[in-house]
Amino acid sequence: MALPGRNKGPSKFEQAANGEMTLLEHVRELRNRLFKASVSILVGFAVGMWLSGRVRSLLQQPYCELPGSINEKGECTFVQLGPADLFLLDLKIALWVGLVIAGPIWLYQLWAFIAPGLHRHERRYAYIFAAIAAPLFALGATLAFFVVQKGLEFLLSVADQSIETTLEITRYIGFVTNLILIFGVAFEFPLVVLMLNFVGLVSGRKLLSFWRVAVFVFFAFSAVVTPTPDPFGMTALAACLCLLYFIAVGVALLNDKRKGRGKEIYAGLNDDDISPIDFGDAEPVTAGARVETPSAIEPVEPVSGPAPVTPPKPIERNYDDMT
Incomplete structure (x- = not known):
């Protein structure tokens, strides 16, 4: 007696690998995997917004550690040309951080969709x-x-000393x-x-x-x-x-x-080189046996032409115009 829950049938991966899924099932699977990947990226994006300031400070360190980058107040400052530049920059950094954090999830979803075809x-x-x-x-x-x-x-x-x-x-x-x-x-x-x-x-x-x-x-x-x-x-x-x-x-x-x-027969030969021929074990070629002269072919009787075709019998007119 089979235990309950044992006969679950083939998984989605096995069905796709065996070619048992229809086109609509493939499209439905792609939709589900794209949805899961998008949700993971959104969650990573939310975490990236929380970490965007720290990541931006980390990226600023190579410049802030240079001599002359600190002003009179002891701060390492940058310039913002537009009112929304820093906000848009934090969004971009949050997106990159979100892609990295959610990388294992969306890469797995991509791989799970492609792998059955390999x-x-x-x-x-x-x-x-x-x-x-x-x-x-x-x-x-x-x-x-x-x-x-x-x-x-x-x-x-490279800049002149008079340029700040x-x-x-x-x-x-x-x-x-x-x-x-x-x-x-x-x-x-x-x-x-x-x-x-x-x-x-x-x-x-x-x-x-x-x-x-x-x-x-x-x-x-x-x-x-x-x-x-x-x-x-x-x-x-x-x-x-x-x-x-x-x-x-x-x-x-x-x-x-x-x-x-590299262990093939012609692996060590270039395409332009002549292959070596070993004549050491070659057998000498001897003259063959004498061939007798063939006899003359008897003449063949001429074949008569084809028999005449018998003319067809007249068609019986025992049917009307419709048949």
Whole structure:
């Protein structure tokens, strides 16, 4: 006898993975997951409004720690050009904080809708990449936060001594957040390299052969995105990217060894090289047996033409015009 509550049937995930859900059921599931994600973002936004002042003070620290940023009253001040600029800035900061706080919920809702369409090994790779992506982005954002102070120190020293510099709050926060976003996204590049290797598009040995190009690209990218021409920020970002790239190449080599890549018959040959031919065990070619001359073909009697077609019999007119 079956216990009550045991036969619940397949879950929504199993139904979607097996293709048992209709189009309307998929749309209904998408609506429910979007609703849950929106509610989580609204709750995170409310928490972000409570934390917006503290986050704004944290973002102001790189400038306030510079010499000369404190006025006669011992305060670090900024300028607000519009009456609603600070309020709108706090709303923007609250939205970013809300997205970060509610990230596990809305990312799970997104993943739960996409995952049934993936294979099992693809879902496993997605779990690994997602677990690595968040720490890499946080590492890049932390590096950007320390690079901002060096960049501001150089940019503010360019101005003449007769010019008094006071930063506008919204443009300053935008400068800091953009730099944090650029550094965080740049730290995801090794993850893209690993993804290309895991899907079989490029081997670890090929990635290792591109290390000179990769180092040049990293330094050129760092020189463009860092706000100062001094070598500190550029070298810090480029060195971190190079280190992460070589770590990714090492993981790719281990993955190739695990899957047995490079042991194929023609793995060590270039496309333009001629394949080697071993004649050591080749058998000598001997003359074949003599072929007798074939006899003449007897003539074939001519085939007569087709028989004439019999004319059809006359149609009986035993029906009216309608039939």
